Amino acid sequence: MKCIITGGNVKVLGRAVHSLSRIGDELYLEPTESGLSLRAVNSSRSAFASFLFAPLFFQLYETGGAQPDRELLRCKVLMKSFLGVFRSLPSLEKTVGRCLILLKPRASRLVVQLHCKYGVTKTHNLTFQECERLQAIFDTQCCASSLCAPARVLAEAVVHFPQTLAEVTLEAGPGGKISLRNYVEDEAEPSKTMVTELWLAEDEFQAVAVVPGSRITFCLKEFRGLLTFAEASNLPLTIHYDTPGRPVIFTLDDAVLEVHLVLATLSDPESDLQPPAANGVSHLPGPSDDFGDDLESYMIAMETSAYEGGSGVPPSPTFPLRTPGPAKSDPEEEEEEEEGAVPGTPPHKKFRSLFFGSVLTPGGPSLAPTQEVLAEDSDGEY
Amino acid sequence: MRFRAKIVDLACLNHFSRVINTIAKLAKTCTLRLTVCKLYFILSDKVANGGVSMWCELCQGNFFDEFHMEGVAAEHNEIYLELVPENLSRALKTAQSAKAVKIKLTNKHCPCLRVAVELPSLSSSSRIVTHDIPVGVIPRRLWNDFREPSVPDFDVSIYLPVLKTMKSVVERMKNLSNSIVIEANLRGEMNLKIETDLVSVTTHFKDLGNPPWASEDGCQSSAQGRDLERVAEARIDIKKLQQLLAGQQVNPTKALCNIVSKRIVHFILLHEDVSLQYFIPALA
Numbered sequence: 001m002k003c004i005i006t007g008g009n010v011k012v013l014g015r016a017v018h019s020l021s022r023i024g025d026e027l028y029l030e031p032t033e034s035g036l037s038l039r040a041v042n043s044s045r046s047a048f049a050s051f052l053f054a055p056l057f058f059q060l061y062e063t064g065g066a067q068p069d070r071e072l073l074r075c076k077v078l079m080k081s082f083l084g085v086f087r088s089l090p091s092l093e094k095t096v097g098r099c100l101i102l103l104k105p106r107a108s109r110l111v112v113q114l115h116c117k118y119g120v121t122k123t124h125n126l127t128f129q130e131c132e133r134l135q136a137i138f139d140t141q142c143c144a145s146s147l148c149a150p151a152r153v154l155a156e157a158v159v160h161f162p163q164t165l166a167e168v169t170l171e172a173g174p175g176g177k178i179s180l181r182n183y184v185e186d187e188a189e190p191s192k193t194m195v196t197e198l199w200l201a202e203d204e205f206q207a208v209a210v211v212p213g214s215r216i217t218f219c220l221k222e223f224r225g226l227l228t229f230a231e232a233s234n235l236p237l238t239i240h241y242d243t244p245g246r247p248v249i250f251t252l253d254d255a256v257l258e259v260h261l262v263l264a265t266l267s268d269p270e271s272d273l274q275p276p277a278a279n280g281v282s283h284l285p286g287p288s289d290d291f292g293d294d295l296e297s298y299m300i301a302m303e304t305s306a307y308e309g310g311s312g313v314p315p316s317p318t319f320p321l322r323t324p325g326p327a328k329s330d331p332e333e334e335e336e337e338e339e340g341a342v343p344g345t346p347p348h349k350k351f352r353s354l355f356f357g358s359v360l361t362p363g364g365p366s367l368a369p370t371q372e373v374l375a376e377d378s379d380g381e382y
Numbered sequence: 383m384r385f386r387a388k389i390v391d392l393a394c395l396n397h398f399s400r401v402i403n404t405i406a407k408l409a410k411t412c413t414l415r416l417t418v419c420k421l422y423f424i425l426s427d428k429v430a431n432g433g434v435s436m437w438c439e440l441c442q443g444n445f446f447d448e449f450h451m452e453g454v455a456a457e458h459n460e461i462y463l464e465l466v467p468e469n470l471s472r473a474l475k476t477a478q479s480a481k482a483v484k485i486k487l488t489n490k491h492c493p494c495l496r497v498a499v500e501l502p503s504l505s506s507s508s509r510i511v512t513h514d515i516p517v518g519v520i521p522r523r524l525w526n527d528f529r530e531p532s533v534p535d536f537d538v539s540i541y542l543p544v545l546k547t548m549k550s551v552v553e554r555m556k557n558l559s560n561s562i563v564i565e566a567n568l569r570g571e572m573n574l575k576i577e578t579d580l581v582s583v584t585t586h587f588k589d590l591g592n593p594p595w596a597s598e599d600g601c602q603s604s605a606q607g608r609d610l611e612r613v614a615e616a617r618i619d620i621k622k623l624q625q626l627l628a629g630q631q632v633n634p635t636k637a638l639c640n641i642v643s644k645r646i647v648h649f650i651l652l653h654e655d656v657s658l659q660y661f662i663p664a665l666a
Contacts, residue, residue, distance in 0.1 A: 153504065160476045160511050191492045194469040195514040203505040 001031040001103040004060040010099045014086035015229050016051045021083045022225030023049050028134045030074045031063040039134050046264035047222045048136040057256040075128040085112045085124045136262050140249050143240035145210040151230030151237045153204050169217040172210040176202035183217045216241045217266035218248050226261045244268040385487035388448040398445045399474035400631045406471040407629030416451050416461040424528045433663040444655040462520035473497040473513035493517050536640035537614035540566040541591045549627035551585045556620050565615035568592050593638050614641040616664040
């Protein structure tokens with residue numbers, strides 16, 4: 001892969017890296033025919049972001065896929081080292097005229113070269129790891145509610161919350177007003193916590209199509225990261241969301257850029273309070289009944305092998321295998337029961353979509369249940 | 383019990399938030415006392431705080447465009463609330479461009495001071511942000527704990543040098559020692575002194591002037607009779623002093639301190655319509 005970025009776009013790339021660095025410790029680079037994709041996921045897999053830069057974004061863009069049948073090389077690099085290249089955004093704007101990114105599979109190096117003023121060239125040779133494809137599956141079309149607002153409106157809204165605040169609740173209130181409120185845990189004493197709430201009128205948004213009374217709670221940190229990017233790029237931001245517990249998807253769209261941020265949302269405490277038995281005997285095939293199914297169709301890490309045809313090696317063989325479809329046992333509940341069995345475990349917030357983990361291959365569900373573990377999953381969450 | 387107030391003027395709002403910021407730097411929790419014409423922020427003498435106390439007084443008329451309060455009873459028309467000033471400071475921080483700020487005492491789930499900020503927006507209607515700051519209502523039987531501290535029978539009273547200068551001196555000394563000795567006489571001379579095993583540092587200030595307390599109640603009237611050269615000194619926690627100096631966002635019009643030898647240092651900072659008194663006890 002080889003690409004050249006010039007002028008102001010270098011800073012755009014830099015800002016994208018800054019935004020991604022709020023999510024995960026590793027940066028996934030994937031050159032595709034539709035552009036260069038930069039992705040990150042957090043360690044608990046409750047946040048995923050992807051920035052797709054179209055070929056037009058670059059002065060030169062070559063995927064390097066010489067043989068059309070061979071898969072393109074994907075790699076991941078340490079976020080810290082990649083961020084180091086773009087650390088100072090003001091100096092990037094002032095001094096860098098051109099940026100070259102070159103993937104050298106033979107030498108196992110990802111080369112990032114900054115061509116600066118006065119003939120200075122800075123070359124960063126980064127080590128990389130070939131990796132599986134990182135993909136969260138989500139569909140903005142399936143979301144019942146969506147909102148679109150200039151990034152500035154939302155950025156001005158979140159400044160009212162303290163930097164240390166973890167989660168914020170967004171609610172479609174009466175009269176078309178949208179409110180943001182700091183999320184207070186049930187355990188927290190109400191007499192200790194300051195509650196900040198903000199209302200935005202409908203006409204501050206470019207588009208509002210929300211289910212009245214709908215409400216979701218999500219992490220603020222990653223959202224702030226995206227807002228910084230969106231505000232600097234002056235792009236409107238669209239929020240797609242559904243019922244509590246289902247992921248919220250933030251999107252930015254531009255001619256040469258497509259950004260997605262997928263965040264887990266906190267499940268509704270009311271539905272959590274239902275005794276598991278009641279859930280089990282429930283025969284209502286209502287949409288809220290089979291979370292497992294929803295999950296799989298919504299948010300799955302398809303960690304397919306980078307090598308094609310690898311005799312059907314399942315992507316992440318350490319995961320307990322589940323066949324997609326009407327699952328009898330709710331994976332969510334299993335998880336909760338297990339947690340409940342551990343005495344002394346502090347009660348924690350239940351991000352329903354924490355579990356990216358169920359496995360599906362893009363090809364089909366025909367997987368052998370016992371497979372050799374090729375690489376331990378780095379994540380102990382499952 | 384009712385309380386409702388409103389600030390519209392931007393300058394008043396900024397002035398008010400500066401006062402709150404100063405309080406927030408000095409006290410983790412404090413008592414807000416509301417009367418018909420004044421607001422008080424009080425930190426009472428607690429051993430846990432190192433015996434430091436604070437008394438800050440402002441006239442509501444100089445800050446608020448509307449101010450209504452009703453105490454528990456007509457003959458005790460006051461309200462005493464306990465709150466975390468940092469919360470109030472945070473609520474006002476993002477209100478710098480507000481069209482109006484309303485403060486109201488509410489009781490929804492728990493007693494709260496609701497700060498409602500009306501911000502300009504791009505649309506026709508303005509943006510409203512509310513902050514519900516939890517407060518504790520202090521019952522009347524405890525009100526006596528929050529009496530205005532009396533000015534101690536000091537040995538020396540002296541005007542302070544420019545606080546910024548004093549702050550930078552104290553900040554440097556703080557790196558060397560945990561305590562600082564303040565000494566002064568009635569000739570307008572003051573020394574800030576630290577002493578450790580390795581080093582002794584003293585900064586001398588002179589021509590500071592001594593405030594004329596004389597004819598107030600006769601207690602201090604004997605100033606002329608006293609030995610002008612006699613030095614009063616007190617060793618205090620340097621962190622407390624540094625906190626006081628660092629918290630000052632505007633240079634007060636008048637700043638002075640009263641020293642009771644080996645017992646207490648009493649600071650008075652006057653700023654037009656705000657007065658702040660701060661008491662730091664001497665270390666043993």
